[in-house]
Amino acid sequence: MILKRLAILGLLLSLTWCSAHTVKPNEQAIASAHLAATQAGIGILNKGGNAFDAAVAVSAVLAVVEPFSSGLGGGGFWLLHESKGNRQIMVDGREVAPLAAHRDMYLDTAGEVINKASVDGALAAGIPGLPAALAHLSEHYGRLPLSVTLQSAIRLAEEGFLVNEHYQRLARFRQAALLNGEAARAIFLVDGNVPALGTLIKQKDLALTLKLLAGNGFDGFYKGEVAKRLVEGVRASGGIWTQQDLASYTVKERHPVVIDYNGMKITTAALPSSGGLVLSLALNILEQYDLQTMDEESRIHLIVEAMRRAYRERALHMGDSDFFNVPAEVLTEKSYAKQLAHNLDLKKATVSQKVSGLNNAEGHDTTHFSIIDRDGNRVAATLSVNYPFGSGFVPAGTGVLLNDEMDDFSIKPGVPNVYGLVGGEANAIEPKKRMLSSMSPTFMETDTMVGILGTPGGSRIISMVLLGILDAQAGNGSASWVSLPRYHHQYLPDTIEYEEGAFSKAVLLGLTGKGHSLKRKEQRYGNMQVILWNKVANKITAASDPRGEGIAVVEKVANR
Numbered sequence: 001m002i003l004k005r006l007a008i009l010g011l012l013l014s015l016t017w018c019s020a021h022t023v024k025p026n027e028q029a030i031a032s033a034h035l036a037a038t039q040a041g042i043g044i045l046n047k048g049g050n051a052f053d054a055a056v057a058v059s060a061v062l063a064v065v066e067p068f069s070s071g072l073g074g075g076g077f078w079l080l081h082e083s084k085g086n087r088q089i090m091v092d093g094r095e096v097a098p099l100a101a102h103r104d105m106y107l108d109t110a111g112e113v114i115n116k117a118s119v120d121g122a123l124a125a126g127i128p129g130l131p132a133a134l135a136h137l138s139e140h141y142g143r144l145p146l147s148v149t150l151q152s153a154i155r156l157a158e159e160g161f162l163v164n165e166h167y168q169r170l171a172r173f174r175q176a177a178l179l180n181g182e183a184a185r186a187i188f189l190v191d192g193n194v195p196a197l198g199t200l201i202k203q204k205d206l207a208l209t210l211k212l213l214a215g216n217g218f219d220g221f222y223k224g225e226v227a228k229r230l231v232e233g234v235r236a237s238g239g240i241w242t243q244q245d246l247a248s249y250t251v252k253e254r255h256p257v258v259i260d261y262n263g264m265k266i267t268t269a270a271l272p273s274s275g276g277l278v279l280s281l282a283l284n285i286l287e288q289y290d291l292q293t294m295d296e297e298s299r300i301h302l303i304v305e306a307m308r309r310a311y312r313e314r315a316l317h318m319g320d321s322d323f324f325n326v327p328a329e330v331l332t333e334k335s336y337a338k339q340l341a342h343n344l345d346l347k348k349a350t351v352s353q354k355v356s357g358l359n360n361a362e363g364h365d366t367t368h369f370s371i372i373d374r375d376g377n378r379v380a381a382t383l384s385v386n387y388p389f390g391s392g393f394v395p396a397g398t399g400v401l402l403n404d405e406m407d408d409f410s411i412k413p414g415v416p417n418v419y420g421l422v423g424g425e426a427n428a429i430e431p432k433k434r435m436l437s438s439m440s441p442t443f444m445e446t447d448t449m450v451g452i453l454g455t456p457g458g459s460r461i462i463s464m465v466l467l468g469i470l471d472a473q474a475g476n477g478s479a480s481w482v483s484l485p486r487y488h489h490q491y492l493p494d495t496i497e498y499e500e501g502a503f504s505k506a507v508l509l510g511l512t513g514k515g516h517s518l519k520r521k522e523q524r525y526g527n528m529q530v531i532l533w534n535k536v537a538n539k540i541t542a543a544s545d546p547r548g549e550g551i552a553v554v555e556k557v558a559n560r
């Protein structure tokens with residue numbers, strides 16, 4: 001009996017030890033959207049690099065092999081956890097509007113939106129942040145030089161990668177934009193056509209640009225020959241960039257948004273991503289209810305109502321906080337969520353204001369990866385060029401495919417962007433301002449676990465991460481977070497979009513009965529990459545979304 005008691009005491013003590021003095025993982029793991037990127041990252045970890053070095057390598061390889069998702073011509077957010085000092089920080093490498101940009105730049109003289117002007121071609125591109133962020137990560141957080149961490153990306157750009165079905169689908173979708181410029185057409189199409197499966201895509205100019213970044217850091221991209229060619233190419237095609245735009249680009253370090261949801265600490269993206277605030281609003285509404293004891297239909301109804309209210313706040317109040325006074329403190333207060341929930345009826349859908357003509361993109365571009373190293377350092381990063389293949393424009397001699405992130409601004413109040421999102425003054429275009437994003441790299445933490453997650457998917461990123469968090473709270477593991485069928489509501493349009501299999505017939509009927517309008521998505525969406533570290537068992541699992549072609553690898557740490 002005494003022995004048994006002692007054994008239980010021992011177990012309790014070891015659990016407390018685990019939680020209070022975080023053990024180091026016995027494993028390291030990377031989940032990314034592409035095999036080559038995961039391999040490159042693991043290679044860097046095994047060369048003595050830390051999670052931040054691996055993040056540089058993974059970001060750079062994704063920039064080469066997933067040109068439709070992210071790249072040197074784009075930007076992103078890298079959420080970091082430094083195990084030493086238990087510090088969490090968001091590295092903000094979001095694009096900024098050029099100095100010559102102005103709020104009505106995509107409107108004609110009658111004040112109407114010029115078709116595709118913020119989506120296709122040089123004028124659609126914000127000043128890229130990704131190269132600066134890689135230099136920043138390497139300099140401030142890494143152990144290895146860029147000449148080592150960018151090696152795999154340079155080799156893949158020189159030697160080429162193989163076209164797969166995903167590439168073909170997105171190239172077909174953006175063929176018209178890619179046909180518009182000589183360089184993009186020559187790199188990504190074959191005689192103007194979508195390349196056949198297995199075609200090798202080599203990017204010689206991109207390899208040279210990467211080498212200059214590896215050799216000279218920030219200056220290799222934002223000053224000198226590359227910068228000159230970028231600006232010349234953009235201006236020759238109707239864009240407004242200047243050398244000063246590039247030379248003055250700055251990475252920002254932000255305090256992430258931290259949410260306490262039923263005892264789970266959630267650390268996630270700060271403005272200029274709306275992700276953290278929208279998640280905070282939704283979770284603070286949901287915390288007022290006991291989801292676990294609710295029947296399925298009521299739970300889904302409630303989650304949808306929380307999404308509706310949280311996305312509404314996005315449209316009304318959110319933008320780059322360096323330019324607009326976003327009431328972030330109010331928005332994250334539990335009491336504010338109480339106010340938002342005051343008219344939440346568990347029996348009936350609340351009606352969002354009606355708008356029509358919204359056109360949501362499918363969201364199979366942009367990219368996310370998650371990393372944990374042997375010291376417990378972590379990275380969750382979501383990177384983007386916005387639409388598939390960004391603006392479709394490559395300035396000659398650079399190999400850099402430019403983003404069309406300017407479309408994430410509110411180009412006219414109430415006019416939806418490609419993801420159907422509306423906005424107003426808070427997210428209006430201003431020189432040097434960062435456009436509002438939905439990218440939500442996220443950590444979850446309790447005494448017994450650490451989770452790392454994120455996904456592409458435009459406006460649906462936030463609802464996907466929300467469903468992932470709720471699934472983790474319900475006790476499910478990493479494979480479940482990435483594969484569970486998804487549903488989404490973003491205030492406007494006033495519709496629940498859902499994937500096949502998300503709702504049973506009975507739940508569908510029940511939701512319709514409550515007054516919801518529902519629309520089944522033709523295609524499944526998202527490409528979530530996650531890691532779960534069970535601290536009690538000291539065991540890591542990782543998972544890659546079955547909707548994509550990514551690879552998650554967990555490796556035993558040798559010589560510990």
Ligand code: DON
Pocket residue numbers: 362363364365366384385386387405408436437438439456457458459461
């Ligand atoms: O920053 C954003 O919110 C968007 N530019 C992300 C775009 C995206 O996720 C595309 N979809 N898969």
